[in-house]
Amino acid sequence: MPQLPRWLRLVLADELAKQQRSISVAEFFEKNKHLLGFDSPTRGVITTIKEAVDNSLDACEEAQVLPDIFISIKKTGNDIFRIIVEDNGPGIVPAQIPFVFGKLLYGSRFHQIRQTRGQQGIGISAAVLYAQLTSGLPSIVISRTGHKEPAYRFEIQIKIETNEPDIIAQGPFEWDRIHGTRVQIEFRSTMAAKKKLLEYLRYTSVVNPHARFRVELDDESFTFERVSQEVIVCPVAIQPHPHGIELGQFKRMTAASNQNLIDFLEEGFSRVGKKTAQDMCDRAGLKSSLKAKGLSADQQKALLAAMQEIAVPAPPTSQCLSPIGEELIRRGLDKEFQMDFVAARTRATSVFSGHPFMVEAAIGYGGKLPAEGNAIILRFANRVPLMYQQGACAITECIANVNWKNYNLSQQGLPMGPVLILVHVASTNVPFTSESKDAIASIPEIEKEIVLALQDLGRELKNFVSRRDKNKLAEDRARAVCAIIPEIAVKVSEIVEKPLVDTSPIEGRLMRKLIAKKWTRDGKVTIELANYSGHEGEISAYDISADNATDAVPKADFVSEMDGQFTKVWKMTIPAKSVWHVSYTGKGGGILEIRGVDDNKKMVVDLDV
Amino acid sequence: MSKEELEKKAMISLLHIASAWYDQMKSGEIPSISLPSRTKFNIEYDDASEVWKYGDKESMRNAASAKSATHLLKMAYVIGFIKQQLRENRSSTLREMYYISEGWKRAKFGAQDESNYLIEDLEILSDVPREGFHLHPEENGASIYGPMRIREETRRGMKTIHCQDDVGLAGYTIPNSVENIEFVDHDAKFVIAIETGGMYDRLIENGFDEEYHAILLHLKGQPARSTRRMLNKISSNWDLPILAFTDGDPWSYRIYGSVAYGSIKSAHMSELLATPKAQFLGLRPSDIRDYDLPSDTLTEKDIEALRSELTDPRFATDFWRKEINLQLELGLKSEQQAFAAHGLDFVTKKYLPTRLSEMGII
Numbered sequence: 017m018p019q020l021p022r023w024l025r026l027v028l029a030d031e032l033a034k035q036q037r038s039i040s041v042a043e044f045f046e047k048n049k050h051l052l053g054f055d056s057p058t059r060g061v062i063t064t065i066k067e068a069v070d071n072s073l074d075a076c077e078e079a080q081v082l083p084d085i086f087i088s089i090k091k092t093g094n095d096i097f098r099i100i101v102e103d104n105g106p107g108i109v110p111a112q113i114p115f116v117f118g119k120l121l122y123g124s125r126f127h128q129i130r131q132t133r134g135q136q137g138i139g140i141s142a143a144v145l146y147a148q149l150t151s152g153l154p155s156i157v158i159s160r161t162g163h164k165e166p167a168y169r170f171e172i173q174i175k176i177e178t179n180e181p182d183i184i185a186q187g188p189f190e191w192d193r194i195h196g197t198r199v200q201i202e203f204r205s206t207m208a209a210k211k212k213l214l215e216y217l218r219y220t221s222v223v224n225p226h227a228r229f230r231v232e233l234d235d236e237s238f239t240f241e242r243v244s245q246e247v248i249v250c251p252v253a254i255q256p257h258p259h260g261i262e263l264g265q266f267k268r269m270t271a272a273s274n275q276n277l278i279d280f281l282e283e284g285f286s287r288v289g290k291k292t293a294q295d296m297c298d299r300a301g302l303k304s305s306l307k308a309k310g311l312s313a314d315q316q317k318a319l320l321a322a323m324q325e326i327a328v329p330a331p332p333t334s335q336c337l338s339p340i341g342e343e344l345i346r347r348g349l350d351k352e353f354q355m356d357f358v359a360a361r362t363r364a365t366s367v368f369s370g371h372p373f374m375v376e377a378a379i380g381y382g383g384k385l386p387a388e389g390n391a392i393i394l395r396f397a398n399r400v401p402l403m404y405q406q407g408a409c410a411i412t413e414c415i416a417n418v419n420w421k422n423y424n425l426s427q428q429g430l431p432m433g434p435v436l437i438l439v440h441v442a443s444t445n446v447p448f449t450s451e452s453k454d455a456i457a458s459i460p461e462i463e464k465e466i467v468l469a470l471q472d473l474g475r476e477l478k479n480f481v482s483r484r485d486k487n488k489l490a491e492d493r494a495r496a497v498c499a500i501i502p503e504i505a506v507k508v509s510e511i512v513e514k515p516l517v518d519t520s521p522i523e524g525r526l527m528r529k530l531i532a533k534k535w536t537r538d539g540k541v542t543i544e545l546a547n548y549s550g551h552e553g554e555i556s557a558y559d560i561s562a563d564n565a566t567d568a569v570p571k572a573d574f575v576s577e578m579d580g581q582f583t584k585v586w587k588m589t590i591p592a593k594s595v596w597h598v599s600y601t602g603k604g605g606g607i608l609e610i611r612g613v614d615d616n617k618k619m620v621v622d623l624d625v
Numbered sequence: 626m627s628k629e630e631l632e633k634k635a636m637i638s639l640l641h642i643a644s645a646w647y648d649q650m651k652s653g654e655i656p657s658i659s660l661p662s663r664t665k666f667n668i669e670y671d672d673a674s675e676v677w678k679y680g681d682k683e684s685m686r687n688a689a690s691a692k693s694a695t696h697l698l699k700m701a702y703v704i705g706f707i708k709q710q711l712r713e714n715r716s717s718t719l720r721e722m723y724y725i726s727e728g729w730k731r732a733k734f735g736a737q738d739e740s741n742y743l744i745e746d747l748e749i750l751s752d753v754p755r756e757g758f759h760l761h762p763e764e765n766g767a768s769i770y771g772p773m774r775i776r777e778e779t780r781r782g783m784k785t786i787h788c789q790d791d792v793g794l795a796g797y798t799i800p801n802s803v804e805n806i807e808f809v810d811h812d813a814k815f816v817i818a819i820e821t822g823g824m825y826d827r828l829i830e831n832g833f834d835e836e837y838h839a840i841l842l843h844l845k846g847q848p849a850r851s852t853r854r855m856l857n858k859i860s861s862n863w864d865l866p867i868l869a870f871t872d873g874d875p876w877s878y879r880i881y882g883s884v885a886y887g888s889i890k891s892a893h894m895s896e897l898l899a900t901p902k903a904q905f906l907g908l909r910p911s912d913i914r915d916y917d918l919p920s921d922t923l924t925e926k927d928i929e930a931l932r933s934e935l936t937d938p939r940f941a942t943d944f945w946r947k948e949i950n951l952q953l954e955l956g957l958k959s960e961q962q963a964f965a966a967h968g969l970d971f972v973t974k975k976y977l978p979t980r981l982s983e984m985g986i987i
């Protein structure tokens with residue numbers, strides 16, 4: 017039996033153990049929609065798409081295909097929206113389809129201990145139920161498992177009293193896809209959350225850089241392109257760790273076993289060897305030759321307690337988790353947010369209460385990020401964006417607990433300014449604060465890893481910003497010396513009624529570089545190259561503007577035209593401490609580029625700006 | 626100093642600044658200038674003149690960064706502009722100069738505050754008030770009402786004006802330049818400088834000026850230079866007690882501060898603008914308590930301003946420390962008009978006479 021969330025265990029306990037008034041899961045859901053993210057019509061859209069997309073991504077991962085996912089949302093009637101999600105995954109065999117979509121809590125991934133997006137398998141069938149409750153329409157599923165098989169089409173609902181699929185129609189179907197699944201669900205909703213929905217898809221695309229998403233929202237369409245052609249290696253399931261198991265799951269494991277205790281422990285759990293298994297039995301006061309199946313409730317409890325007390329190495333982590341990786345996080349962020357700086361960290365795997373986990377984080381800065389207000393925070397759990405309850409999430413708390421002022425960012429709780437922070441927590445069992453899986457709970461081991469990753473990134477960001485400021489300072493100084501001081505000289509000379517004072521000695525003394533200036537006066541463009549660098553230079557000047565410079569003195573060595581823009585090239589040797597000029601009739605503007613000198617040995621100043 | 630002497634001094638000092646820059650650039654140096662630092666941490670009490678002036682702290686501006694080079698460029702343009710104005714014997718308002726700067730390309734001002742501030746810098750550097758540059762403020766002066774007679778040079782000749790008999794209900798309007806006013810005679814015992822128009826009108830309507838031989842002056846909020854110059858001149862010519870009557874909040878205490886001690890922004894002109902003998906009549910935080918006045922809760926900004934006043938050397942007296950601390954404790958502020966809660970006559974029949982006799986004025 018699967019590891020179920022606590023509230024469901026209680027429901028099942030109600031249903032199975034006491035056998036008093038039977039309440040079906042479907043009935044329970046109908047009364048508790050908020051627990052699963054269907055509390056409001058707007059949220060319903062996002063939850064449905066989220067569940068369908070998670071399933072598609074997981075399926076593609078298992079089948080080792082690069083995901084191509086198509087999402088469409090169309091208004092079909094008064095407040096009724098039709099949602100379609102189609103993927104190129106491995107498809108689902110026809111016999112399974114009614115159960116996957118028409119029965120709550122049906123899922124293969126329940127039983128496995130590895131990182132998956134949807135952890136409970138309740139999601140998509142919940143959407144089917146929600147549709148049936150609000151629009152009364154059955155959901156349509158088309159799926160095909162390969163070119164040798166036909167596609168099958170199902171119209172499905174859920175029998176609320178029994179939680180069994182109710183097949184309205186089924187049959188083979190002519191479909192142009194070779195393999196994949198298409199789900200169509202119609203329910204009552206609004207598009208008030210359109211912005212949030214696009215945000216969700218954008219964030220999903222950031223952490224799934226191998227996937228392509230095409231979205232049609234009524235008449236608008238969007239594409240989130242893939243930036244990686246590598247298929248994600250599918251995480252491998254591991255045995256449960258003795259420190260991460262609860263009584264319910266333990267009971268189910270013993271019930272399903274026909275081994276004696278020592279073999280049950282050694283083979284059923286990770287990192288348990290013969291000796292450890294024997295120690296556990298001894299500690300619990302049980303013979304190792306007893307059958308696991310025959311343990312009494314008290315014996316089960318004693319054994320479980322003993323298992324917690326015996327030291328066991330941390331579970332293996334390398335295969336059951338699938339980090340995105342620093343390089344792909346950077347590429348994913350680069351693609352969706354144009355920023356000046358991005359750095360990412362993937363921390364080593366670690367363990368809390370027997371569950372392996374891994375933290376990844378990234379910081380972006382500058383570029384098109386909004387300069388004012390709080391930092392943009394992107395939270396992910398197992399590659400799924402967390403869209404709600406930011407304030408209640410341990411990730412947010414960790415971000416607020418880092419002293420960002422150390423890294424020259426302003427901070428009021430959260431850091432402020434053109435900053436983006438991404439945190440991804442991957443685990444075989446992500447600890448959420450509630451069943452709607454919106455926020456990660458405060459687990460000290462996880463928080464420690466997040467803070468360490470953020471501090472590391474903070475230091476890197478600080479280095480970047482101070483390097484950039486230094487460059488800015490140099491440019492600022494060059495502007496002052498090469499552009500503004502000459503203007504002061506003109507005005508001051510006029511006031512004191514003396515000859516124009518020459519400011520080039522100031523330039524030469526302060527800049528020690530090749531200074532290129534371009535200015536326009538009375539319809540004449542002048543370019544001046546002054547070599548203060550201390551040695552002779554072989555220089556090429558590329559001047560690109562709308563002026564053709566046919567009357568240039570000296571004449572350009574080379575001129576070419578493209579779309580009304582002329583590229584003029586002059587090649588010359590400028591000895592140290594000397595100045596070269598060219599002027600021609602024109603309007604100026606455009607770009608001036610100097611080649612033949614190192615970047616830090618030259619400075620280009622457009623005096624017309 | 627006569628008008629001609631003032632203009633000559635202005636021309637010489639401004640040209641001196643320009644020449645210094647010319648020489649600096651000629652010898653291959655970046656042009657620079659140093660100015661006293663214009664913050665509250667650099668004002669000092671001058672015993673001889675009894676006013677607060679700028680201290681020795683100087684800040685150096687040089688053209689090594691784009692921002693400060695642009696500042697120097699703007700200064701050079703303004704000096705050029707003033708030079709031309711003095712030479713052609715023309716004048717303009719501060720606002721006009723701000724608009725003229727539109728044509729100065731890189732040297733154009735972003736906002737009028739910036740150009741006003743730069744003019745003050747030039748006043749400090751040249752030790753000449755802006756009238757010497759032929760620059761006037763556009764702010765209209767405040768008004769004055771009471772038993773006094775002045776003579777003013779107008780475009781229609783010399784006029785003698787009695788500030789009760791020859792003026793309307795609103796009183797005599799103080800001109801931009803007070804320098805040309807002659808103070809003829811008066812029949813007053815003291816001057817009350819009032820922050821708000823409502824209270825100024827109330828005192829006129831209740832006949833307070835006649836009953837107590839008071840000159841009433843409307844400060845119009847933070848007083849303009851000409852208003853402060855007027856008080857300074859009344860005080861020095863006639864030696865009358867000057868009393869400030871404002872709202873009971875931190876911003877109003879600053880109004881009193883600028884009347885009595887000079888403002889931080891124009892500390893270089895304190896001798897001309899400040900009236901060190903001016904006393905603070907009210908509204909005091911203790912009045913809020915003693916007269917049980919209707920009040921508002923202090924805002925975050927009010928509290929911040931009060932705390933800042935506790936570190937302001939101009940308010941470093943026992944009286945102010947006691948009152949400001951009391952106000953912080955009460956957490957309240959009141960407006961002058963709050964006295965109306967006790968009847969329209971309360972302020973003229975009860976509050977002012979009581980306070981004035983406490984202070985030994987009447």
